[in-house]
Amino acid sequence: MTVSDTKLPPSFITQVVQDDIAADVHGGKVLTRFPPEPNGYLHIGHARSIWLNFGIAEMFGGECNLRFDDTNPEKEEQEYVDAIKEDVSWLGYQWAGDVRYASDYFDRFHEWALYLIKAGKAYVCHLTAEQASEYRGWATKPGKESPYRQRSVEENLELFEKMRLGEFAEGECVLRAKIDMTSPNMNMRDPILYRIRKASHHQTGDKWCIYPSYDFAHGQEDAIEGVTHSICTLEFRDHRPLYDWFIENLPVPSRPRQYEMGRLNLSYTVTSKRKLKRLVDENIVAGWNDPRMPTISGMRRRGFTPSSLRKFCEMVPVSDKNNSDVDLAILERAIRDDLNESAARAMCVMEPLKVTILNFPEGEVETMTAPCHPNKPEMGERKLSFTREIYIERDDFNEDSSLSRKKFKRLVLGEWVRLRSAYIIKAEEVVKNEQGEIVEIKATLVPDTVGADAPEGVRPRGVIHWVSASQCAEIEVRKYDRLFRTESPDRAEGEFSDQINPESLKIMKGYLELDAANAEPETHFQFEREGYFVADQYDHSAETPVFNMTIGLKDTWSSKE
Ligand code: ATP
Numbered sequence: 001m002t003v004s005d006t007k008l009p010p011s012f013i014t015q016v017v018q019d020d021i022a023a024d025v026h027g028g029k030v031l032t033r034f035p036p037e038p039n040g041y042l043h044i045g046h047a048r049s050i051w052l053n054f055g056i057a058e059m060f061g062g063e064c065n066l067r068f069d070d071t072n073p074e075k076e077e078q079e080y081v082d083a084i085k086e087d088v089s090w091l092g093y094q095w096a097g098d099v100r101y102a103s104d105y106f107d108r109f110h111e112w113a114l115y116l117i118k119a120g121k122a123y124v125c126h127l128t129a130e131q132a133s134e135y136r137g138w139a140t141k142p143g144k145e146s147p148y149r150q151r152s153v154e155e156n157l158e159l160f161e162k163m164r165l166g167e168f169a170e171g172e173c174v175l176r177a178k179i180d181m182t183s184p185n186m187n188m189r190d191p192i193l194y195r196i197r198k199a200s201h202h203q204t205g206d207k208w209c210i211y212p213s214y215d216f217a218h219g220q221e222d223a224i225e226g227v228t229h230s231i232c233t234l235e236f237r238d239h240r241p242l243y244d245w246f247i248e249n250l251p252v253p254s255r256p257r258q259y260e261m262g263r264l265n266l267s268y269t270v271t272s273k274r275k276l277k278r279l280v281d282e283n284i285v286a287g288w289n290d291p292r293m294p295t296i297s298g299m300r301r302r303g304f305t306p307s308s309l310r311k312f313c314e315m316v317p318v319s320d321k322n323n324s325d326v327d328l329a330i331l332e333r334a335i336r337d338d339l340n341e342s343a344a345r346a347m348c349v350m351e352p353l354k355v356t357i358l359n360f361p362e363g364e365v366e367t368m369t370a371p372c373h374p375n376k377p378e379m380g381e382r383k384l385s386f387t388r389e390i391y392i393e394r395d396d397f398n399e400d401s402s403l404s405r406k407k408f409k410r411l412v413l414g415e416w417v418r419l420r421s422a423y424i425i426k427a428e429e430v431v432k433n434e435q436g437e438i439v440e441i442k443a444t445l446v447p448d449t450v451g452a453d454a455p456e457g458v459r460p461r462g463v464i465h466w467v468s469a470s471q472c473a474e475i476e477v478r479k480y481d482r483l484f485r486t487e488s489p490d491r492a493e494g495e496f497s498d499q500i501n502p503e504s505l506k507i508m509k510g511y512l513e514l515d516a517a518n519a520e521p522e523t524h525f526q527f528e529r530e531g532y533f534v535a536d537q538y539d540h541s542a543e544t545p546v547f548n549m550t551i552g553l554k555d556t557w558s559s560k561e
């Protein structure tokens with residue numbers, strides 16, 4: 001395990017596990033599992049489940065399995081399996097042993113289906129889907145028994161074998177458990193164990209044309225693996241009696257228990273693989289790992305770090321009563337705080353205005369140093385190159401020297417400003433083009449002010465960032481913002497895709513310190529006064545530097561609304 005000193009915040013589930021260990025319920029053992037269905041990429045909700053399952057295991061000296069819940073052949077693809085493994089590893093977790101697949105257990109599930117048939121506890125039912133739903137009744141109306149319920153064991157064995165051999169069409173019949181059609185819990189009204197699906201499976205190929213239902217598979221997968229605590233989301237609470245019924249009625253090798261916790265929902269985003277897939281399929285985003293997606297791979301590409309996602313998960317209480325609707329600002333704060341600690345600083349000018357330093361010789365390069373991090377000397381220093389021509393941000397200059405010093409702490413004509421980690425300069429003259437736009441500032445530097453206080457009479461208004469015009473790299477900057485403009489895109493009127501924020505991606509140029517532009521893909525920076533940026537995982541190279549904006553320095557959304 002990678003994070004051995006893990007301590008999750010106390011919750012109902014840490015209490016359960018602690019009590020079970022104390023009472024020696026599972027021989028003191030803790031084995032959890034993370035069971036994604038490989039029908040899409042993992043999203044922030046899955047990160048929550050990974051954090052909890054792996055975290056519980058680490059905290060109590062246990063282990064966690066990675067198991068693909070691939071009982072549904074149609075929607076599952078190898079691409080998803082690979083992406084999921086990559087995401088779990090990137091988050092910093094190590095699953096126990098090999099990756100597991102529910103499909104590895106198909107033979108065993110089949111044997112157990114035969115076992116239930118032989119015990120008179122399962123039958124092949126020929127009701128159509130429509131009839132079956134009518135027979136099921138509803139919450140306040142007890143169901144009716146299927147006319148096929150009393151078939152003999154022999155007949156059921158024969159029919160089930162025919163199902164397996166592909167002698168029935170899809171939907172013609174199913175295998176059902178014989179439990180209780182009058183149970184107040186709808187899940188106990190003779191649930192489906194096997195359906196016919198004439199589809200190839202990415203692991204088992206064409207070996208099977210019958211596939212177990214989620215309910216018939218999940219608990220048995222847990223039991224086969226020796227899982228002790230099987231954590232799922234609240235929608236499955238009503239399935240728990242069925243989970244337990246299978247465990248009690250089958251010769252399973254261990255007795256796992258199911259616990260339910262609230263689902264994590266984030267504002268300004270959707271966390272349903274089906275909806276995320278639509279964004280991809282309809283080309284609303286550039287793919288599953290588009291940096292605007294709430295997928296783990298998208299967030300990674302955007303510049304989120306594993307530790308920021310873990311910290312975010314820690315901030316949201318684990319509840320066994322309610323789903324957690326979390327404000328996206330909390331996630332944004334987690335990444336901001338994390339990168340504030342860990343990201344090296346660099347200067348990047350986005351909207352350049354040329355400044356010529358009249359009293360600095362042409363062709364000369366003066367090297368100065370600046371700390372990589374203001375409070376972390378251990379992160380070392382970086383070199384800055386100062387030249388006669390530099391760039392500052394267009395917004396950092398104003399011709400109007402009557403602007404109050406309080407309001408405009410930057411450069412105005414006739415006054416001084418400090419260039420971060422370099423000289424104090426004074427704006428002497430403004431050069432304009434024919435349209436009257438400012439194209440250049442002519443300035444002078446105040447000698448001996450690098451790393452030194454301003455001399456008497458020189459009063460800089462503030463500190464601004466800059467880069468040398470010749471000793472910088474032109475980079476592509478991808479500025480990302482929230483993908484949805486409404487807080488609950490799921491609940492808004494009309495199509496959720498109509499809620500897309502049209503300004504969620506702006507591509508622009510930037511002028512960055514050379515060394516930073518040469519950084520490896522996935523290196524994080526704080527571009528001073530701008531925000532946090534990361535060298536793109538795929539498109540960035542020293543020749544064509546591409547940086548993604550992870551998040552601004554401040555939360556601008558709460559003030560926008
Ligand atoms: P989706 O609705 O996105 O398809 P799912 O639950 O169907 O989600 P699975 O692949 O079955 O996706 O999920 C794997 C595990 O992750 C399950 O144990 C599930 O409970 C958990 N999980 C999925 N979404 C969330 C969420 N939003 N919050 C917490 N846990 C989640």
Ligand code: MG
Nearest residue numbers: 035036037069
């Ligand atoms: Mg699911």
